[in-house]
Structures are given as C-alpha cells and as structure tokens.
Amino acid sequence: MDLGIDSRTALVLGGGGGLGGAIAERLAGEGANVVVADIHLEAAESRRDAIVAAGGRAMAVRWDIADLDVIEGNAAAIEQTFGPVDILVNNTGGPAPAPVLGQPAALWLDNFRSMVLSVIAISDRLLPGMQARGWGRVITSTSSGIIAPIPNLGMSNSLRAALLGWSKTLAREVAADGVTCNVVVPGRIGTQRVERLDQIKAEALGRTVEQIAADSAATIPIGRYGEPHEYASTVAFLASTTASYITGSVVRVDGGLIPSL
Numbered sequence: 001m002d003l004g005i006d007s008r009t010a011l012v013l014g015g016g017g018g019l020g021g022a023i024a025e026r027l028a029g030e031g032a033n034v035v036v037a038d039i040h041l042e043a044a045e046s047r048r049d050a051i052v053a054a055g056g057r058a059m060a061v062r063w064d065i066a067d068l069d070v071i072e073g074n075a076a077a078i079e080q081t082f083g084p085v086d087i088l089v090n091n092t093g094g095p096a097p098a099p100v101l102g103q104p105a106a107l108w109l110d111n112f113r114s115m116v117l118s119v120i121a122i123s124d125r126l127l128p129g130m131q132a133r134g135w136g137r138v139i140t141s142t143s144s145g146i147i148a149p150i151p152n153l154g155m156s157n158s159l160r161a162a163l164l165g166w167s168k169t170l171a172r173e174v175a176a177d178g179v180t181c182n183v184v185v186p187g188r189i190g191t192q193r194v195e196r197l198d199q200i201k202a203e204a205l206g207r208t209v210e211q212i213a214a215d216s217a218a219t220i221p222i223g224r225y226g227e228p229h230e231y232a233s234t235v236a237f238l239a240s241t242t243a244s245y246i247t248g249s250v251v252r253v254d255g256g257l258i259p260s261l
Contacts, residue, residue, distance in 0.1 A: 001240075001242065003030045003236060003237070003239070003240035003241065003242060004240055004241030004242065005027065005030050005086075005087065005236075005241070006030065006031030006032070007031060007032070007033065008031075008032045008086040008087055008239075009032065009033045009034075009078070009082040009084065009085050010024075010034050010035065010085070010086065010087035010088075010089065010239065011035045011037060011078060011089065011126070012024040012027070012034060012035065012036060012037065012089040012091065013037050013063065013088075013091045013092060013122070014038060014091040014093060015036035015038050015047055015089075016043025016044040016047050017038065017043065017093075017191070017192070018189070018190075018192055018193065018228050019091060019141060019189060019191055019232070020036075020038070020089070020091045020141075021036075021043075021228070022228035022231065022232035023232045023235045023236070024036050024051065024058070025050065025051055025054070025056075025229075025232070026229065026232035026233060026235070027087065027089075027232075027235075027236055027239065028056030028057065029054070029056065030236060030240075031056075032057075032087065032239075033058070033082040033083075034056065034057065034058040034059075035058070035059055035060075035061055035078050035082065036048045036060050036061070037060075037061045037062075037063035037065075037074070038061075038062070038063065039063065039065070040062075041062040044060035044061060044062065047060070048060040057082075059078070059081050059082065061074055061077065061078070065092060065118035065119075066118060068113075068117070068118065071122055071125050072125065075122075075126065084126075084130075084133070085126045085130075086130065086133075086135060087137045087139070088122070088123060088136075088138050088139070089139050089140075089141065089239075090119045090122070090123065090139065090140040090141065090163075091140075091141040092114065092115050092119065092141075093114075093115075094143065094156045095107075095111045095115075095153075095155045095156055095159075097152045097153055097200055098152065098153075098154060098155060099152060099154050100155065100157070100158060103155060107155070108155065111155055111159055112159055112162075115156075115159045115160065115163075116159050116162050116166075119140065119163060119166075123138055123170070127179065130174075130177070131178075133178075134178040135178045135179070136174075136177075136180070137180055137181075137238065137239045138167070138170070138179065138180070138182075139181075139183075139184060139235055139238050140167050140181075140182070140183050141183075141186065141235070142160040142163055142164065142183055142184070142185055143157070143160050143186065144185050144186065144187050144252070144254055144257065144258050145157035145160060145161075146160050146161045146164050146183075146250075147185060147250070147252070147258050148258050148259065148260055164183055164250065167181050167182070167183050167248075168181075168183075171247045171248035172248065178244075180238070180247035181248065182238050182246060182247060182248070182249045183250045183251070184231070184234060184235055184238065184250075184251050184253060185250055185252045185254065185258075186226070186231055186254065187226060187252070187253065187254025187258065188217070188225045188226065188255070188257060189225060189226040189227070189228060189230075189231050189253070190225040190226065190227060190228065191228060194225065195209070198216065199212075213225070220254075220255045220257045221256030222255035222256055223255075224255070225255075226253060226255055231253045234251060234253045
C-alpha cells in the first residue's frame with residue numbers, strides 16, 4: 001500500500017528510543033524526510049545513520065523537550081533543511097514508577113512541563129503551517145494507562161490522560177483544515193522502558209525478570225509482548241493519506257490487553 005507520504009517531512013520526538021526509533025525508520029521507509037529528535041544526540045544520530053544507510057533521508061536534532069526555549073530554533077533548523085513539518089509524532093518519556101499519592105508539587109510541575117506542556121507548545125508552533133497548507137498529521141503516543149490506569153505509574157496515568165483531552169479537542173478545531181489528530185496507545189511493547197519496568201517489579205517481588213515478563217505476557221490475549229515495528233506500522237498508517245478520515249481517535253496497539261470497551 002502506498003501511504004502517500006513520500007517527501008513529506010516528519011518530526012519524531014524521542015526518535016532515538018525504542019518506539020520513536022521504530023516509528024522514524026518506518027516513516028523513512030515510506031519515503032518521508034524524517035527528523036529524529038532526542039535529548040540524547042548520540043541516540044538520534046545512530047538512528048539517523050541507520051535510516052540513511054537503508055536509503056532514507058533523515059537528520060538528527062538534540063531536543064530537550066522540557067526546554068520550551070529551544071522550540072523555535074529547532075523548528076527553524078528543520079525547515080531550513082527539509083522544509084515545514086507535515087507529520088508530528090509526539091512521543092515523550094515517562095516518569096519513574098511511583099504511587100500517585102504524596103508526590104511533591106515540584107515533581108508534578110517538572111513532569112507536566114516535559115510530558116504535556118512541551119507537546120502542546122511544539123504542536124502550537126507547527127500546526128499553523130499545516131493548516132495553511134491544508135494537510136497535516138499530529139499523532140500522540142501515550143500509554144494504556146490513560147484507559148486502564150497502571151498500578152504504581154500514577155503520575156504517568158494522570159499526565160498522559162491530559163494529552164488525550166487535548167488531542168480530542170484539537171482534532172475538532174483543525175479538522176476542516178485537513179489536519180488530523182490521533183492518539184496511539186501501546187500495550188506491552190518490547191522496549192527498554194518496558195524491560196526496566198519489569199526489572200523494577202522483579203526486584204520488588206524477589207523474582208527474576210524472565211518470570212515477571214512471562215506472567216505479563218500471559219495476561220495478553222495474543223500471548224506475547226508487541227514488537228516496536230508493529231506499533232510503528234500503526235503510526236505510519238495514521239500518518240498516511242489513506243487515514244484521512246480518522247481523527248479524534250484513540251487507537252490501541254495492545255494485543256488485546258486492555259480489558260475495557
């Protein structure tokens with residue numbers, strides 16, 4: 001299937017990591033010009049090099065999304081190299097595991113800035129151009145915790161839920177301009193963050209990581225963790241011209257894990 005995004009410019013936040021990296025490579029494979037943005041420049045450059053080696057077009061940008069002051073400079077650098085951004089993939093890291101009760105206000109503010117306000121501010125910078133051109137995609141990667149809160153990930157559950165309300169509202173505001181806005185929800189995808197969460201749980205319970213992972217996989221109807229490329233393919237579809245009538249939606253990529261309707 002031709003996704004119709006050849007020569008479109010895509011900005012993938014957190015593009016040096018597991019999910020972000022897979023998304024960046026998938027979009028590049030469809031012919032998009034991909035900007036791999038990550039707080040760790042070496043990770044962004046490594047992913048860029050892999051894309052270029054495979055015949056794609058990419059650039060790497062060090063981007064600390066908690067720093068709102070760098071948005072204009074980074075956006076201008078992208079526009080100078082590849083032109084305006086057509087596809088924005090909002091993919092941020094998450095806070096450390098912790099209960100929701102009793103967390104310091106300063107910690108809430110820090111994570112709100114990096115997980116929510118940053119996404120809103122970057123989108124606000126890029127959306128007017130998409131509206132003016134009559135085409136755009138804003139895809140926000142969150143967590144299954146926005147649907148079924150995950151124990152001991154209280155801050156993540158709460159803050160990512162704010163992005164759901166934001167995306168749904170935004171979708172209605174920009175739909176007539178040819179811009180779609182959707183949220184993608186990963187279940188248990190085999191990334192370093194999921195491995196780390198399994199390790200933390202294993203240490204707390206005095207079990208092995210393998211045992212924790214096996215127990216977790218047993219709760220998934222498909223019977224295994226997802227692969228990053230499977231998640232990336234869903235994001236790529238939502239970025240396509242084929243998905244032009246999908247907006248304001250929440251798409252689950254969870255192997256049937258989330259029990260609710």
